[in-house]
Amino acid sequence: MAQEKATAGARMSELKLPSRSEDFSEWYNQLVLRAELADYAPVRGCMIVRPYGWALWENIQQALDRRFKATGHVNAAFPLLIPRSFIEKEKSHVAGFSPELAVVTIGGGEKLEEPLVVRPTSETIIGHAYAKWIQSYRDLPVLINQWNSVVRWELRTKLFLRTLEFFWQEGHTAHATLEEAEAETQQMLGIYADFAEKEAAIPVIPGRKSESERFAGADQTYSIEAMMGDGKALQSGTSHNLGQNFAKAFEIRYLDKNGVLQYCWTTSWGLSTRFIGAIIMVHGDDQGLILPPRLAPFQVVLVPIFKNEEEKAAVMERVGKLRQELLAADLRVKTDEREGFSPGYKFNDWEMRGVPLRIEIGPKDVAKGTVVFARRDKPGKEGKSFVSQQGLAVSVAKALEEIQAALYQRALAFRNANTHKPGDYAEFKVAVEKGFSISFWCGNSQCEEQIKAETKATMRCIPLEQSGGQGKCICCGQPAKEKALFGKAY
């Protein structure tokens, strides 16, 4: 019966995923569960990030944290529980977040005098602390980040993309001038873009949000926008210039060099576990995940192949030796030593889990001093090659770099092929059906609303990179100075 159980498990896992092209949404849902990235929690809309998913998040954290620290930021931890009255101090903030709050009304068995909010974001409680800590221009800038989770009472949820609780980092900085705050806001947007492209192999469009899409309490919101495998947009990181809104609401002030009391200028910026959704939807295929080598929990999986105990001994001895060489080169390696599973089952399983490079080793390979490389990004024979065991770590590192570059190029080519520059509103409607549109926009929110109502596409951002010139708004035909990115979005 135990054997039956294991076989049943194996069969379950071998079941074909829904086809990515036929049912992208269901392909996504099932893949997240099958690859054991995440699972549903008993509370509606909450998620469990399972070890494989969390290892991916830890790699994302390290890649970002390195960049944050290199630009002078430090980490800290602010409380989870925020007095309800704090949320109400900044007018737009309360309007934006009130409908989404989880509220603690009972503590230690007693009704609380003032209800506490489980943080939906931390501008308010951090503003309160900054007001206390910042006295003089000497104390500025304050550059703090925190890694935590936040709770927003979302109604329609989907693992990683939109959950009641999600994991993220939120940076909060305070500056002496508007210029410095704006430079910080854009620096962090640049860091997100650099991270997305270099680490996750995801091309992104950095740009400015329209007023209607701004963070509640921000003067400006910037985002990076990525195209998913179904042509839809995913906002993958945001950076906000909060002006003096929170400084005024929380009295964050400093004495300038002339001894005059001034309000600070603050920013905030965040990137969340939603980004894991982007990695899945940009790179994955019908076989499952394809993880970018720089972020993959396992960059390489070693699959030993043998038919009897004698072969097993020879193969496992060599696999052990090669594994040590790869680990010594700081590669993240998994050896699949599971018993009772065929090599074919293991191949499918690791393909589904998106390990970038598989190395197969059988008795003939041991004899010849070779191994077989199977690249996850090139299915079938095309991705297979015989490689010498000599200098294996160097060959693996090279293959991983090639895979990383190939994933980026493929995603970029797909985005380019699905990004259009419509000449008129009719063409625009066709363009946003299956991808992005870049076109002049008058900046008027009425056009934005009309487009949304008629096409379901939203203004993703006004790309920082503009080709210049002037033109006519794609919707109303009025003169326009900037081109905007439109698309349907998650």
Add this chain to the structure above:
Amino acid sequence: MAQEKATAGARMSELKLPSRSEDFSEWYNQLVLRAELADYAPVRGCMIVRPYGWALWENIQQALDRRFKATGHVNAAFPLLIPRSFIEKEKSHVAGFSPELAVVTIGGGEKLEEPLVVRPTSETIIGHAYAKWIQSYRDLPVLINQWNSVVRWELRTKLFLRTLEFFWQEGHTAHATLEEAEAETQQMLGIYADFAEKEAAIPVIPGRKSESERFAGADQTYSIEAMMGDGKALQSGTSHNLGQNFAKAFEIRYLDKNGVLQYCWTTSWGLSTRFIGAIIMVHGDDQGLILPPRLAPFQVVLVPIFKNEEEKAAVMERVGKLRQELLAADLRVKTDEREGFSPGYKFNDWEMRGVPLRIEIGPKDVAKGTVVFARRDKPGKEGKSFVSQQGLAVSVAKALEEIQAALYQRALAFRNANTHKPGDYAEFKVAVEKGFSISFWCGNSQCEEQIKAETKATMRCIPLEQSGGQGKCICCGQPAKEKALFGKAY
């Protein structure tokens, strides 16, 4: 006025701390604030861990996480919100935690059908997930850890030592047999002890808790106990063998090799930001913190000394060069470039913040090719020495090792000097007034209660290391087989 402000700040920071020997508690409270390790949050009993404190916690996290991963554990993230009914499924668990819960009753503006609890610990929600994930003996053991914060509605709070929300790691494992679960429980206790002694330079006594001090829902609780600078005990990490209590409450079962359905055996273990309190109270002195080099956010602070621009240029050039050498050797280095503060002020400031090694460099040092080392653990001239700039990174690494070892030896000597083996109950009462007592105990909770009532000392643990033999209970005189550690505790 700005200058006045800065000077005022300087003076504030130069104010003497309360004397550690005269008012240990107030010395602790003020030191935590002054050294900017933590601050009070607007919600009663909650804390903000400031960047300097969080950097210390990050180093603790790394030192532990390395040990967890080396023993096969993986990280994951389970939700913050737990259905109220989950807490009620395990009888002792609900009794222990019910009075301490923070309860969310409103979500998204509406009253929830079932209230949600902000996790006080995660045995229940993880038990629920394990029941779903574990099918067969092939799935075991499951070895998962998570880094997060939990909320317990404590009434008397103190920064780091007892706060409503605190930061920690909680490990949760499931096994096929009691023996494996017990081995895991003790392995993790051993890891905590190894971490405390090797990384934090804190000698600890690992042992078993009495029934009254067990975790709510555990069959056995083990802890590491450390002696603080005032002779009191601090429970610094705990490891629980949960038997089949949670497995039965949540139906965590597996098919064994014979195809028979069995309940799993589970464990949990945690170490929290409370440990930062231990570091402060074990090593600190009247001047402030003394951080163990292996965990200190900055292991070395470079303080340049000069009187004019010419001297400044020469000194800063050399400081910059030496700093690069130290960074290249993976040392954590801070250069104090603050203007408008005297070297003496900087010396005091970094002493208060507990940086293990200060390096002073003035114009004469530049000329002679030397620097001055000032060891934080040896105040005054005793800790000062001239050191060549040649091979500085090696000299620094050696000094840090010496400081690390000296801190441990000093803490051990203090604990030994304040640990007594009383011959009778009268001597026992004297011993626990100012330190630890190790004596035979009959194991009866009546004696435990009587001792607590009469001396305020509690049974800290039954040390794993026993001298053997038999004796008489220090309280009731009845025959006893084991020696127990008693002391007043935080």
